[in-house]
Amino acid sequence: MPTTVEWLKLHIIQIRQLQQSDGYHEDEDVFIYLGDYLDGNLTSNETAVLIAAPVLDDPNPPTKLYRLMGLLCEALVELSDEREKLLNLLESIQELPPGAINWAVLPGLRNMWSDLYRPHMRGLNGWEIIGEPIPEDKQAKVRQHYTSIGTVEAKLYVRGLGGVTENWGYELLNLACLRRPGLEVVVGEIHAWLTVAGTKLLKDLNPEEVRNWSRPVLGGQPGQQHAVQGTMAQHWETWRRTLLQVSEEQDLLSAEARKLARECHLLMQGHI
Incomplete structure (x- = not known):
């Protein structure tokens, strides 16, 4: 820095x-x-x-x-x-x-932030830019960058600044379910959100609200997704379990990213 x-x-x-x-x-x-x-x-x-x-x-x-x-x-x-x-x-x-x-x-803060730091949240697949594997020698630096982004976003959310809402955090959590190569670095952003704002994310969650979130199609083509309907309590539990699962997948994440994913799971478990 x-x-x-x-x-x-x-x-x-x-x-x-x-x-x-x-x-x-x-x-x-x-x-x-x-x-x-x-x-x-x-x-x-x-x-x-x-x-x-x-x-x-x-x-x-x-x-x-x-x-x-x-x-x-x-x-x-x-x-x-x-x-x-x-x-x-x-x-x-x-x-x-x-x-x-x-x-x-x-005015302008939310749009500018999205343009600068949220390209991976655009598009139907939720991953427009970060879809390719990150070279090993760059993983730590890029992950730290996304950790900084997540930290700021979560602080803006906690302090009610710039129109950052709980949905920003939920969108990030759902990315773990997609198991795309970019999760290697975005897991740092998820970890930062949960560290700073995990308690508030759960407090603002309406457990009975029914919503659709994208999930991979089992047995489908790579990147193929479908909308899964459930209560927000069910989605929270799915995100928590998914983070635990990916923390054990050596072919998907590096040792450091798996460590962060497991800590994310523990943070979410502590908020239940």
Whole structure:
């Protein structure tokens, strides 16, 4: 993970390159305010007001807002040591008075997050991007990246930020049932969700609600799925048992991923 200073400097350089200029660009102000906040020179409320002002002054606020939310999404994943401060900042932005922008819903954050960090949740098969085996020498690094993503998502969910709901966690749990090669790294994301928000996931689960979730067709072609109907209590139990099963499948997961899968099972067992 880069240091805060390294990360901020890199993004300022990227802004100048995009603007084809070696001089100051107005987007740099946001990084300066953010740096001052993370250094303790500004409060979260002061920083929220400062970084919101350029968005409101822009002739095309949605575009400016999209860039701001993209910055905050990246910072949450890459600056792990500053994560709590960044979440506090999001809460302060959420509390800004509504006007041209309804700050209370943190507009753009959910869409930007999905674009950056949830491509594997798109498509009918639930796995559009991560469908191929991950080379062994890259597994640990990629898994750690997905662990960071899961940690942030779960924290957003617990704190009621950005429109992240319990369904995000349930969708991830269901991926274990598909047994696709990408589970090798996504199991880190599942583990992070359960560690941070497992208790709340179960609390928000309506055990009697009947829903459909995709499952592989037994004896069918690879990737073939069908919808299985059941109560959410039944689905939770299926996800728990599946994580235990995959933790024992050496041909599917590495030793580290199997360890995480077993811990996921134990976390879910503890929440029942």
